[in-house]
Amino acid sequence: MNSQSLFKIIGTIALYLFLQVFIVRNLVFFEVAFCFVYISIILFLPSSTPVSAVLLIAFLAGLSVDLFYNTAGLHASASLLLAFLRSYIIKVLFPTKGLETELVISLEGMGMERFIRYIIILTFIHHLYLFFLEAGSLKYFLNTSLKVVASVMFTSVVTFLLHVYFKSLQNS
Amino acid sequence: MSQLFGILYRIRHFFMFLFLQIACFYLISKNSVYWDVTFFNTTNTAVAKSLKISQNVRKFMNLGKVNDQLAAENKKLREELSKSHELVALKEIGYKPDSMMAGRFNFLVAKVISSTENLTDNYITLDKGTKDGIKPGMGVICPQGIVGQVMSCNENFSRVSSILHSNFQVSSEILGKKLRKEEVTALGIGKWGGTNPRIMELTTVDRFKPVSKGDSVVTSMQNSIFPPKIMIGRISKISASPSEAFFDINVRLSTDFSSLVYVYVVNNKLIDKQSQVEAKPVN
Numbered sequence: 001m002n003s004q005s006l007f008k009i010i011g012t013i014a015l016y017l018f019l020q021v022f023i024v025r026n027l028v029f030f031e032v033a034f035c036f037v038y039i040s041i042i043l044f045l046p047s048s049t050p051v052s053a054v055l056l057i058a059f060l061a062g063l064s065v066d067l068f069y070n071t072a073g074l075h076a077s078a079s080l081l082l083a084f085l086r087s088y089i090i091k092v093l094f095p096t097k098g099l100e101t102e103l104v105i106s107l108e109g110m111g112m113e114r115f116i117r118y119i120i121i122l123t124f125i126h127h128l129y130l131f132f133l134e135a136g137s138l139k140y141f142l143n144t145s146l147k148v149v150a151s152v153m154f155t156s157v158v159t160f161l162l163h164v165y166f167k168s169l170q171n172s
Numbered sequence: 173m174s175q176l177f178g179i180l181y182r183i184r185h186f187f188m189f190l191f192l193q194i195a196c197f198y199l200i201s202k203n204s205v206y207w208d209v210t211f212f213n214t215t216n217t218a219v220a221k222s223l224k225i226s227q228n229v230r231k232f233m234n235l236g237k238v239n240d241q242l243a244a245e246n247k248k249l250r251e252e253l254s255k256s257h258e259l260v261a262l263k264e265i266g267y268k269p270d271s272m273m274a275g276r277f278n279f280l281v282a283k284v285i286s287s288t289e290n291l292t293d294n295y296i297t298l299d300k301g302t303k304d305g306i307k308p309g310m311g312v313i314c315p316q317g318i319v320g321q322v323m324s325c326n327e328n329f330s331r332v333s334s335i336l337h338s339n340f341q342v343s344s345e346i347l348g349k350k351l352r353k354e355e356v357t358a359l360g361i362g363k364w365g366g367t368n369p370r371i372m373e374l375t376t377v378d379r380f381k382p383v384s385k386g387d388s389v390v391t392s393m394q395n396s397i398f399p400p401k402i403m404i405g406r407i408s409k410i411s412a413s414p415s416e417a418f419f420d421i422n423v424r425l426s427t428d429f430s431s432l433v434y435v436y437v438v439n440n441k442l443i444d445k446q447s448q449v450e451a452k453p454v455n
Contacts, residue, residue, distance in 0.1 A: 022226050031290050031369060051185040059192045066199075067219045070288065070295050070331075073199030080196065084189040133200075135292055143367045 009045065012166075013061060016041050021068045024158070032143075033150035036075075038065050039126050040159050042083050043119065047103045051087055058083035071134070078130040082122060093118060107164060116160065123156050124148075220297060220329050223286045231283075231433060238433050245315040277399045280304060280437040282312075287334070289369040289429040294336040298435065301325045311397035311438040317426040318342065318391060318402050319435050330437075334429060335372065336364050343394050344374060344404055348387035358383055359392050362404060362423065369429055372405060374421040379412045389423050396443050 020038040027035055042058045062076030069075065093114065094103055107115050127148050135144045180187075231238075282300040300306055302325055312319040312332050320334035333340060346358040360377040374389060387407045391398040409422040440446075 021222075026230075028290055034290070052188055055185065055188055055192060059196075062196075068223065068286075070286075070297075071200075071291070072202065073196040077193060077196035077200065080189060080192050084185070140292075140367055 005046070012044070013041050013057065015166075017061060017064055019162075020065055025068065029150070029154065032147045033154040034147070035151070035154050035158050036065075036126070036130070037155060037158050037162060038062075038075075039079060039082060039123065039155070040163065042079055042086060043122055043159065044105055044163060047090060047105055051084075054083045054086065055080060074130065074134055077133065078126050081129050082126045085125060086122065089118070089121060093121070106167065108167075116156075119159055120152065120156050123159065124152050127152050127155065220285060220299075223297065224299065227283075227285045234431060234433055237431060241315045241434075276440055276442045278439050278441065280306065280439065282306070282330075282435055282437055284432045284435060285329075287429060287432055289334070289336055292366060293338055294334045294369075294429070295323075296320065296332040296334050296429075296432065296435075298322075298330045298332060298437070299328070300437070301328045301330050303327050305439065306330050306437055309397065309443075310440075311395075312435050313398065313402050313438060314427055314432060314435045316428065317404055318398060319427060319429075319432065321397060322437065332435075335362075335425075335427075336369050336429065338364070338366060340364060342398070342404070343392045344389050345392035345400075346374075346377065346381075346383055346387050346389055346407070348382070348384060350382040350384060351387070354382060356381060359394070360421070362389070370425055371408065372423045372425055374407075374423050375418060377419045377421060379417060379419050383407070383410060383419060383421070385410055396440060396446055398438060 016038050020036070024035045024037050038061055041061050042054065045054055045057065058079040059076050062079035063073075065075040065079075066072055090103065090105075094110070103109065105118070110118065131144050131148050131151070132138075138144075280300065282298040282304075284296055285299050286297040288294045288296075296312075296319065298306075298312075306322055306325050308322050308324055310322045312322060318335060320332045320337070320340065322330050323333045324331045335342065340363070342362045344360055344362040346360070348358075351358055358377050358381040360374045362372050362374050365371060365373045377383060385407055389404045389407060391400060391402045391404060393400045403426050405423040405425040405427075407421055408424040411420045412418070413420075
């Protein structure tokens with residue numbers, strides 16, 4: 001990993017956090033669909049990043065989102081879980097027999113179908129954990145489930161579109 | 173032994189995950205204690221500053237709405253004024269309103285710089301703090317109705333737990349035509365149901381009171397943090413199962429939490445004296 005790609009990663013993290021805190025935080029559809037686009041930070045880290053670094057990045061990113069959402073530890077906990085499961089899910093979804101680090105996590109590197117599957121599965125895990133932890137109990141099970149389903153749809157679409165948009169900006 | 177270390181080395185990431193996760197849950201549990209909010213909330217000054225900037229943009233876009241709110245409030249104040257002139261007549265039946273008691277509430281205007289309305293426990297951050305005389309425990313209202321109660325503050329900012337909070341309760345009274353005609357008062361306890369940010373539940377209202385849909389719900393006289401007769405909302409649904417003594421009432425809140433800009437913090441000057449009397453044991 002050279003310094004150029006390191007700067008690129010830091011820039012991406014800052015960009016997504018800015019988007020989350022100042023713009024997407026105000027977008028809530030029908031009081032059930034939320035968008036947590038900051039998980040793209042974890043989703044699109046290069047697969048060669050060491051797991052400990054992924055965990056640390058997820059923890060810090062989650063904590064900074066928490067600061068603005070008034071929910072200490074909640075987003076940090078959810079994004080940690082996501083970061084921990086990421087490597088296993090990549091292994092299960094894309095069995096490459098020891099070449100996981102060669103895999104490029106992007107639309108071109110994975111193909112449309114696998115890429116969308118990857119985004120939706122990880123987003124679903126994150127949101128399921130996040131909303132049920134936030135509710136604190138199964139008391140509002142139906143309402144929370146509705147929030148999860150609606151938010152997964154919203155976040156996945158936004159994540160996909162932003163990824164494609166940023167990639168095309170880089171290439172042009 | 174070396175095998176053991178080998179296993180430990182292989183699951184080192186799991187240990188790191190576990191350690192950070194424990195840190196998260198420590199923060200979560202610490203944040204849910206009612207009074208103990210230290211670092212991780214929007215009263216944290218650096219965060220509050222940046223939220224203030226983003227709120228300034230939103231304030232500009234809401235200017236038209238704010239004007240409407242101010243106009244509506246002015247109208248209400250005029251109505252109150254005329255009503256208080258009429259109140260003087262009440263003196264003739266023997267009740268003498270004490271001027272100290274009648275004027276025990278004063279108000280502080282504050283600006284909302286961040287708010288949530290879709291979580292299980294919702295909070296609002298205000299741009300005024302202890303420097304302006306705000307103390308934890310004070311009530312917060314807005315032109316349309318009640319907002320919540322101050323839960324913590326530092327010098328420049330305060331954090332308000334809104335009525336959309338799982339622990340919040342407010343003593344309320346129903347006002348209606350039939351109730352006035354029969355000269356009965358219907359008191360109840362208002363509590364948020366936890367799902368819809370526009371609906372509140374009203375419990376312990378006697379089911380033999382003539383309450384009807386559309387009646388307004390206001391704060392009762394038995395409130396020490398809110399002035400009496402502050403609007404809470406209107407009754408949108410009434411139901412009563414035959415086996416129970418109380419109505420199940422849904423109240424449509426008059427406060428729109430998504431467009432709050434200015435709020436009034438209520439200071440009850442006599443609250444210390446009142447709690448002093450109430451704390452004394454009866455023998």
